[in-house]
Amino acid sequence: MTFYAELARTFSFESAHYLPNVPDGHKCGRMHGHSYTVEVQVAGNVGDKSGFVQDFGDLSVAFAPVQEQLDHHLLNEIEGLENPTSEHLARWIWLRLVDELPLLSAIVVSETLRSTCTYRGEPNGAK
Numbered sequence: 192m193t194f195y196a197e198l199a200r201t202f203s204f205e206s207a208h209y210l211p212n213v214p215d216g217h218k219c220g221r222m223h224g225h226s227y228t229v230e231v232q233v234a235g236n237v238g239d240k241s242g243f244v245q246d247f248g249d250l251s252v253a254f255a256p257v258q259e260q261l262d263h264h265l266l267n268e269i270e271g272l273e274n275p276t277s278e279h280l281a282r283w284i285w286l287r288l289v290d291e292l293p294l295l296s297a298i299v300v301s302e303t304l305r306s307t308c309t310y311r312g313e314p315n316g317a318k
């Protein structure tokens with residue numbers, strides 16, 4: 192019997208950033224840090240024999256180089272993250288994982304406990 196399921200694995204890293212395009216006086220224009228969490232989601236059919244959509248370990252392997260690039264870095268200095276909002280960061284991570292994780296269905300970025308941004312790719316699959 193084939194059935195469909197969704198998996199998620201959560202990663203965390205510490206980074207500094209500032210938002211260059213916020214209005215004068217906005218607190219996020221000053222450099223500050225976050226303990227980010229990123230949830231990587233994949234979705235698909237569960238293999239008859241494996242019982243997996245995909246091995247959770249594959250998500251860790253795919254995320255490792257991304258973590259290396261982000262952890263304890265100033266995000267603004269990373270190419271493509273010159274304006275490192277949660278929205279841009281979620282899409283930036285998506286673009287770095289989607290080739291290795293074709294079942295990727297969402298990237299959820301949290302800067303704080305109360306705020307999340309979810310990116311699910313472009314509707315037509317465009318990059």
Ligand SMILES: Nc1nc2c(c(=O)[nH]1)N=C([C@H](O)[C@H](O)COP(=O)(O)OP(=O)(O)OP(=O)(O)O)CN2
Binds near residue numbers: 219275303306
């Ligand atoms: N749509 C977005 N809004 C904001 C982003 C963002 O990436 N996307 N980022 C920020 C800042 O990075 C800021 O550090 C976070 O601000 P805020 O959510 O206000 O965080 P606080 O925990 O300080 O919230 P309080 O309500 O002041 O406690 C801002 N907005």
